[in-house]
Amino acid sequence: MPQQQKKNRPAEAKLNILVVGAGLGGVGAAISSLLAGHSVHILESASGIGEIGAGIQVLPNSSKVLKYWGLEAALTAQAILPKRANLLRWKEGTRLSSLDFAASAAKYPGTSYWDFHRADLHRVLIQRMLELGGTVECAARVVDVRTNVEGQKSDATVVLADGRQFTADLVVGADGIHSRMREILVGKPQPPTKTGDLAYRLLLDTNEMLKDPELAPFVRDEEVNYWIGPDIHVVTYILRKGSLCNMVLLVPDDMPADGASTLEGNVEEMRALCTKWDPRISKLLALCSNVSKWRLCIVEPLETWYHPSGSFVLLGDSVHATLPYLSSGAGMSFEDAAVLGDCLGRLRATSVAEKLFALKVYQQCRKERTEMIVQRGSMQQILYHLHDGPEQEERDRRLAVNDSAKTDSEMEAGEALVWRDPILAPKLLGYDHLIDVSLDPMNQIVSRLLIDISSL
Template identity: 40%
Template sequence: MGQSTEMEAGAAGLQIAIVGAGLAGISAAISCALAGHSVTVLEAAKELSEIGAGLQITPNGSRLLQAWGLPQTVWDEAAEPTILTVHRYSGKILACEPDFDKRIRSKYGAPFVDLHRVDLQQALHNRAINLGVKFHLNERVEIVDPTGPTLATKLGHSYNADLVVGADGLWSRTRECFLGTVDEPKPTGDLAYRIVLSMDQIEEPVLQRLISNPEVHFWIGPGAHAVGYSIKGGKMYNLVLLVPDDLPAGVAKQHGNVEEMKKLFEGWDPILTQLLSHVNTVEKWKLMHRDELPSWINEAGNFILIGDSCHPMLPYLAQGANSSLEDGAALGTILKSVTKREHLSKALHKFEQLRKLRSEAIVKETFKQRNDFHMRDGPEQEARDEIFLSQLGKEIVGAFPSRWTCPVVQHWIYSYDAIKEAEKALEGEVRTSVKSHC
């Protein structure tokens, strides 16, 4: 199998091998290191240089970043939106929550922030290194043998561990090892155009104000919607366009045609089309999903999947990143009392009991949000807009078509504290996260 690498164990901890240095993997690395375990992360990429795009970190995620003691620079580079607005695609306002930043902090004790992915990943990576986590880049895992467990990489190296954590994302190789078969993601029928604009590209004062004064804007229309928000402390603007998928089968990402993209949004809000006029190049990303797995844990109790490898999410509630942070936080907390292999399986099943139902429920909620944001013009859309407008300028009560401010769904998602819930699970108080639907 080539060169074998034994990982160093902590004084009383486990040897944990994490496959993937995305948000789920690095979060799990931090959390497991804080729990006293020896952690090694194997990453297929040659360097951790994520292509720039925005992330919306909601309070269920930001409270974990606070708990992990990330540096002030992360918060300095963030943009905290003061208003969240939902527009009809023409520009007409359907919903608007002023003082969004203050309301969120008051309700949940943690902020809603918009970040550049690179800023967050680098901060998490540095924190993990400071905690003694070892990173091995350019190590593509090909085989996970649970009898060790042992991991074999494309370069011919092998790594032994007490626990293997598959956190290698949507196109997960560890999932295939877990299932023992090829298992490709399935198309959702949507794709995303992802755009980042810098302030120095923008000349129009109205757009400059939009970028420098952080807000979140949604434009919802027939079969598509767009979301825009500031990042980098109000110096850049992140724009995501969600439209019907026209990529060929088997193609996950492709260079997009800017004029073709603009044509899809002809007749939409002039603010949105003005923003699109500054786009020179764009990429198209097929949005994929996965079937639910019966379990995330193998029979031997030494191999587990987390994050997008087992519960990828449509980006319509911004919970893919936040759920990955939750998984990482919960895993390390659950494992903090485990020092022997024979106790691993029981702990991992506590983790699964805590995380699986919640994650899969959020996945379902993202599809419901797509339905409410992509309605074709007609009676159903008119009924939706009536619900929106009946509560415009009022305190929202009951079910609401935008889950971003729906008092039921927002509270269910944002109030969750993965560390506290994991601590309760250790005490035998695993709570099933149940909600009413919007």
């Protein structure tokens, strides 16, 4: 895919856009909209710019979008290119199956599997957004959005907690899973749905791992490892040129039902969860001195992602937060941003009709796909966490069949190594947003979306 060039847009078709939220999805939306030739200002509620968390895996579909935005060189300098994904048996640590990432990426030309520290990925995105002329403002918490339609024009005014107001032709809500923008659009509280799992997230010093012959291969091999077992799975992969090991334990949620979604974790309690697992896990956890734990939630589907005024739309986790079990949460946000930017790049004017046209195409491209990802993430929760028994044996049998298959036609669908699944993998990893939006938006509306043009 060629690198996208910034459009020189005529004034009559140029939007002033406000993006609410400076996370990965929000900054991605800003980049895509700026490349489409619009003006963008980001409002961020936090007092400073920065991503929390640790590691993030970027799959081929996401890497395609990031390269299209002109980020390949900057991100390659920050990335680890993992060699394989390994699914391991929980108790013994024996390999159940594996996927060669280079061979997988080769099926989707021009793409990559990348592993990053989230802060590094976020920093590169922020830099690109600023290069393109975008701006960002912190300590700007949005409490309300007021839409306005006058004749053929519409706008939206955001109200901040400190009383300030900003008006734009389009407001993009990208404020995450605990989204105030979602509540405003729907008109009532929309809390996320608990999944029954939480994540312990930690970063380990690889210098300490290299001192132990049993742990050193995890550093040297630069592979992604998944131990899967009863009610729990554990993930490790390497970051920052081999200096850090990202480790995540996905376990049953024991956090207070009405408490905060992020808490400081108890290291001893975390270690006790895996005492009967592969002894190497206990060795890794012994290197950890502190940890945070995060409740894992999803967002139930909304009927519509945008306001009928054409001046307010949702994106990313605010509308389709998913379990991280496909490594696709941020990837779906990047795809959202790319599709939205391409739709806005086709505007001929700033009228209500033109904006609604773009937002309807955006939603049609994204809604079904992201809902499928949320559903498959919940399926992965089941597959990863099976107790030993007939269902686990069938899961492992399917993994073995696909591990030895010579062609895709010999593989069985619905397997736990999802990036190899013969049905899902091409849909997930081979996605091309330009094809999805289509080179002929009118044809797409007529033949695919079945939208009554007269209603616009």
